[in-house]
Amino acid sequence: MTSYMVPPPKNIPLSEILPTEPLLLMGAGPVPIPHAVASANGVVINHMGDTMNEIISRVKTMAKYAFQTSNDKIFGISGPSSAAMEMGITNLLWPGRSALVCSMGTFSHRFSELASGVGSDVTIIEPKENKPFSVEEVEKAFESKSFDVLTIVQGETSCGILNTNLKEIVRVAKKNNCLVIVDAVCTLxxxxxxxxxxxxxxxxxxxxxxxxxxxxxxxxxxSNAAWDVIENRKVNCPHWCLDARKANMFWTERKYHYTAPVPGILAMYEALRLITIETLDKRFERHHMSSRALQKGLEAMGLTLFVPEEYRLNSVVAIDLPKKAESSKILNYMIDKFNVEISGAFGLNIIRIGQMGEQCRSQNLFKVLYALGMSFRKNGFEVDIASGMARLEENLVLDLEHFVE
Ligand SMILES: Cc1ncc(COP(=O)(O)O)c(C=O)c1O
Structure with missing residues (x-):
């Protein structure tokens, strides 16, 4: 028998590692997925050929609806959202070009690292205090310098702030001949x-x-304007996998680029299909109502929300941690006793509850609010659980069509 330098490791079935009942994911992502999405994610087909061609074409059509665009340059990426951010940056910036990064937290700041990584000139601006960017702050940046690309996040997950002036800020950038990249990772x-x-x-x-x-x-x-820059760039894209011209071969011309993440694309197909069935209007309304009801419930419990209502992000709600409360203890009690998981934060004294997609279902809202209240109480912080639950219920229009599949 061959004696291997590295012997086979101990065999531990996944079922022994995973909890018997999956945790309800109510944090800042990932979020629970519908059954149709989970089933699609278990299927592998050839990534080229007629069946896949039809799937790709329909994913693009449905994604156009989600993005509200008629542009055909829509690509799936085998990678995290950060890879999508990197594709945007890498294809539009290179040495000699410049970026204005509107940074208000971990994710919007990430654009600056990506932009310096490809050798472009980077200017970072930050809003006053914990606030969204004002139009004036962005206008001021353009007074002293011109930029090729402005980056901004619609909703900054790390602190729960919504960029309420996004539309106007895009207008300012366009007036200054600057392309705009928007991170809509938690908001789309x-x-x-x-x-x-x-x-x-x-x-x-x-x-x-x-x-x-x-x-x-x-x-x-x-957009067409971004694609013009990409098509005419003389400098090679340094990232082979993230080269948009190469991705276009697969996503438009149906030629080989790399082996596509087939199950993930099938899952995306189903997720987008469910969105088109629900329709954007109803989906926005469901998210708005669910998140605002949860926020009211949290406040009625006696908790303080980190962000004022006028620019509070509904997709991820940030809650101040009371003095002396330990985030890990609050979170772990919820996991151990209620099988519900929410998120801590990146350096801020807050905890965060996600309100994205399947998280916005009434049964999940009641469960997470009750679990959080009980966790505070068991950790020695008095909260009014009954008032919180009642306020949540009062503010939820229990329309079964909206909330229960
Ligand atoms: C607004 C925002 N942008 C970007 C990212 C990065 O996503 P990923 O971890 O999938 O790379 C996140 C993740 O939480 C996010 O919330």
């Missing part, structure tokens, strides 16, 4: 975003949040 299909009407050049999103698909397969859409 949870609230209005109209790529063409607002004049956005690149929109990126991930599967695992508003779309309620799986993590690891993302979407990007390019």
């Amino acid at each position: 299909t949870t609230m209005p975003l109209s790529m063409d009407e607002w004049g956005i050049d690149v929109v990126v999103t991930g599967g695992q949040k508003g779309l309620s698909s799986i993590p690891g397969v993302s979407l990007i859409a390019f």
Whole structure:
């Protein structure tokens, strides 16, 4: 018998590692996925050929609806949302070009790292305090310098702030001949975003949040103006997998680029199909109502929300942690006793509850609110659970069509 330097490791079936009942994912993503999405994710077919061609063409058509664009340059990416961000940056920036990065937290700041990574000149602006960007702040940046690309996030998941002036900020950038990349990772299909009407050049999103698909397969859409720059660039794209011209071979010309993440694309197909059935209007309304009801419930319990109502992000709600409360203890009690998971934060003294896609179902809202209340109480912080639950119920229009599949 061959003696291997590395012997086979101990055999541990996945079932021994995973919890018997999956945790209810009520954090900042990934989110629970519908059964149709999960089933599609278990299927592998040839990534080339007629069946896949039809699927790709329909994914693009449905994605156009989600992005509200008539542009045909829509690609799926085998990678996280950060890879979609990287595709946008890498194809539009290179040494000699410049980026204005509107940074208000972990994710919007990530654009600056990606942009310096490809050797472009990067200017970072930050809003005053914990606020969305004002139009004036962006206008001021253009007074002293011109930029090729502006990057901005619609909703900053890390702190729960919504960029309420996004549409106007895009207008300012376009007036200054600057392309705009918008990160709609946690917001797409949870609230209005109209790529063409607002004049956005690149929109990126991930599967695992508003779309309620799986993590690891993302979407990007390019405007004609962005595509002109990409087609005419003389400098090679340094990222082979993320080269949009190469991705276009698969997503438009149906030629080989790399082996597509077939199950993830099938899952995305089903997620987008469910969105088209629900329709964007109803989906926005469901998200708005669910999140606002949860927020009211949290406040009635006696908790303080981190972001004022006028620019609070509905997709991810940030809650102040009371003094002396330990985030890990609050979160772990919810996991251990209620099988519900929510998120901590990146350095801020907050915890976060996701309100994206399947998270916005009444049964999930009641469960997460009750679990959180009980966790605070068991950890020694008095909260009014009964009032919180009642306020949630009062503010939810229990329309079965909206909330229960
Ligand atoms: C707004 C936003 N942008 C980008 C990302 C990065 O996504 P991923 O972890 O899939 O790369 C996230 C993830 O939480 C996000 O919330």
